[in-house]
Amino acid sequence: MNVLTRGVKNTLRSPIRSGAIVLMFAISIALILSMLVARSSVLSKIDEVKATAGTSVTIRPAGVMGNMGGGDPLTAEQLSTIKSTDHISATTMTLSDQLSSDDTSLESSLEFGGFGQRQRESSSSSESSTQAGGAAMQMPTPGITVTGTTDVNSVSTDGSDLNITSGETIDTDSSDNVALIGSTLAEKNSLEVGDTFTAYDQTITIKGIYETDNRFQDSGIIMPLATLQSLTDQADVVSTVVATVDSSDNVSATVNSLKSSLGDDADITSEVQRAEESVSSLEGIASLALAGVIAAAIAGAAIVLLAMIMVVRERRREIGVMKAIGGTDGKVVGQFITEGLTLTVFGAVIGMVLGILVSGPMTTSLVSSQNTINTSQRGGMATRGDSTSNSSTQRPQGGPGGFEGGFQQLQTNATQVTASLTPDIIAIALGVTLVISLIGTAIPAWFTARVRPAEVLRTE
Amino acid sequence: MLEVKNVSKTFNTASGPVHALKDITFKVNTGEFVSIVGKSGSGKSTLLSILGALDTPTDGSITVDDTAIEKLSGHQQTKYRGKKIGFVFQQYNLIPNLTALENVVLALEFGGYPATSRVDRAVKLLESVGIEEDQQHRRPTRLSGGQQQRVSIARALANEPAFILADEPTGNLDSATGKKIFDLLHDLSRNQNTTIVVVTHDLDIAGKTDRTFTIVDGKITTK
Known part of the structure; x- marks a missing residue:
């Protein structure tokens, strides 16, 4: 039995607690992966929509x-x-x-x-009214x-x-x-x-x-x-x-420049602006997904960190004994790091599988829920259109045509987001998992290294 | 040979310095079985920590077979403990999720014993202290207090230490089991020429050792 096997064996010391830690960590990893997939898919769609918008x-x-x-x-x-x-x-x-x-x-x-x-x-009602009572007009x-x-x-x-x-x-x-x-x-x-x-x-x-x-x-x-x-x-x-x-990167600046120079005498619109409007909800999802990644990563790190700190505190005497009988800091710390990494590896594997399974439905759910909100908001605006006639977001009622029809096409295109799991996302998720694992185990390891056997054994 | 020379230990506390040990000097010969007795708070455990290289003296020196252990670095002291000192604790302090055999193997690993022969040696050690094969694969919680202390002694003997430090080794045992453990330590001293230093408050046990040091308020009063 060596440091590695002892570390792995220690994870089974309290199966229920270890299971709970692995499960919670797996959920956070699954969330990280799902949010990364959602963010990546949405950002790809945003780029795609903007790329097709022209300049x-x-x-x-x-x-x-x-x-x-x-x-x-x-x-x-x-x-x-x-x-x-x-x-x-x-x-x-x-x-x-x-x-x-x-x-x-x-x-x-x-x-x-x-x-x-x-x-x-x-349009000719006023003209017609002046001719009221006259001869019937030729069509x-x-x-x-x-x-x-x-x-x-x-x-x-x-x-x-x-x-x-x-x-x-x-x-x-x-x-x-x-x-x-x-x-x-x-x-x-x-x-x-x-x-x-x-x-x-x-x-x-x-x-x-x-x-x-x-x-x-x-x-x-x-x-x-x-x-x-x-x-x-x-x-x-x-x-x-x-x-x-x-360049598409300069469209917004150019529009602003034209608005500044032409003032109120001209209406200026761009496809990129329209595209940006249509993908604004997607940008919200991307921000939400990023916040989700960060929150899940913090939660994951906190789970491992607190669990391992609890383990180290519970086993201070054991650490002291191991050091007293000749266990070097390297071997004792190594055992606890192995223990923490074992938990995180199990959690990461389960989390990855879970993340792969739920990332598609979660992305779809995020996009559709956001679109539902937008549709609801748009419907509300249309209802109160008369009282907010100067609203920049108000659309004229009636069938779309030309530019407006293109805008609707952009919107439809923007809602068709397909979740795709790429090697890059898996690499990022693994990287985040590794960082969480290191944070979650390095700090408890530092506590372990600080345990002085004389202090622990003096409490006998 | 263990030689303690002018050892003092002072702890700086919020209420001022506490002189736990004051100018302690004594020698223990190889194979000798000595006891240190004293009241609670007299400095017994502090002395044991310093003898076991778990702590360093404020002044003085501890020499074991020509090695001044207080001059070793922290890492060297850890290695030294693993190879030269065996600890026996009142509460046994076995690793709870390891079997009796694994506890002894752990000490062999820390002492740098070759991996291929650790198990064989651990089995022999456990048998020598009276732990049968079926008991060797039990975890500490499935062993009696006496059996746990025997495993603890086997662990202490694992790396053929220069001496064994035993802190109240019979303190948690009934008198009959305590006597058996004491006899075991006595046999080790006599038959294997192992130097043993026992800290105890049991004067009966102390009276059966080769020599007894009495410590009062950090000073050795009787040798």
Whole structure:
């Protein structure tokens, strides 16, 4: 029998106490492992969501969303400010306008339908009231959206290149009266590449026909920015600027810089900001998991430490006797360290197995509970939306589309967290266990080394 | 030979210095069986601790076979205790979760005895003090007080020590068992030429040893 076997044998001296220590330590190790898995999985998801968010920043006149809202277009001076902002590597500018049936020879391929009719009635109620008692109004058709842009691909809602099904793209740097028209609009008006139509009292030549998966998009017209500015008499102004930032790390700083320089005249949004909003709950989970790791580690260390201190205090006489009959500090301390390490090894093995089993469900539970809280909070905000209309977190009611739809996609993506146990996590968990074991045994060992046999035996 | 020369021990306490031992000098020859008697608090246990290299004297020297043990380092004193001194305690002080055999093997391990022959030697030692084979594998709690003290004596003899220090070895035993233990120590002294120093308050036992030192208020009064 040597130091190691004595140390191991001593752990069986009080099976119930040793079992309780091993169980408590195992639970703390399982918690550590589970929390590490949860944290790692959530952080991976955060990185993934942020990585897919892109580095673009969208600047619109304050109060504008698509063709709705109001406000003044962005001016040349504001555009200059945007372009000179640090970290902005490229800009895409667009100007949107609505062609009414009076302004063009084209017939819109859209119909108001029930939803559009309600909106129209709502927006024109005051006008209608002035005509009360008059003749019945002729039902108009929706306007045709015209987009002047410096990059035709920016019109695509999903970020992909515009699919030109016939003809060719337009030179967006030119100011020629040329256009791409959507396939639905082309079909409605029986137009082909090379045909012309009138708009703003000018003849426009169709250079190509494009098609997207969006009927609204396919009912529009795309022109060079300068052309639309000229046709609408809005020289040097735009309705939207999409700025590309040189790095995702600089997006937030760039947004802040733009907000500072443009003030209240522009609404500035970024996908990264949206992504950060969507992953904010995940960041909360990551923080919670880290706190869990720390708390479990402290609890584990305390369990081993207090248990071993109790063992050493109980066996002071035995330690004194061992030293009296020739047991060196190394051998006596070694025996107690072995005893402590035996308990922690058993606890660690059981804890690791337990942790592997529960880390997946625990991660899922953490994410789903956090999302439940968020959903509940979001529902509450929607209910009190009228009284908190200036809340930055309030979302307009109605179906998502475009940017908002992308945000929801980000949110959905952010909730799909898969727990994954990697060698790195196991290595970290083992490292934490080792540190706990060392702390839990080194301090009692120090107490053991300080026991003086003469003092212990004098108490006889 | 054990030689104690001008040994003093002073403890510094909150209420001032306490002189536990005062200029103690005596010699014990090899194979001699001596006893130290004295009232409680007279300094017997302090003297035993110093003789056993468990404590160091404030002044004076203790020489065992030309080795001044008070000059050894803490680690050297531990090794010295393991090889040269055997302890027998009033409360036996066996390690409770080790069997009788393992308790003796433990002392052999601490004394640096070769691992391959520790068990054989432990068995022989236990048999020599009257512990039968079936009792050798019992834990101390399953042995009587007399049997435990016999195991304690076997443990003390494990490394063929220069001398055995016994602190009230019969104090927890009935008179019949106490006599048997005393006879055992006596036999060791006579037959194995082992030097034995017994601290006791039992004057009957003290009277049967080769010499008796009486200690009063830290001073040896009778030799």
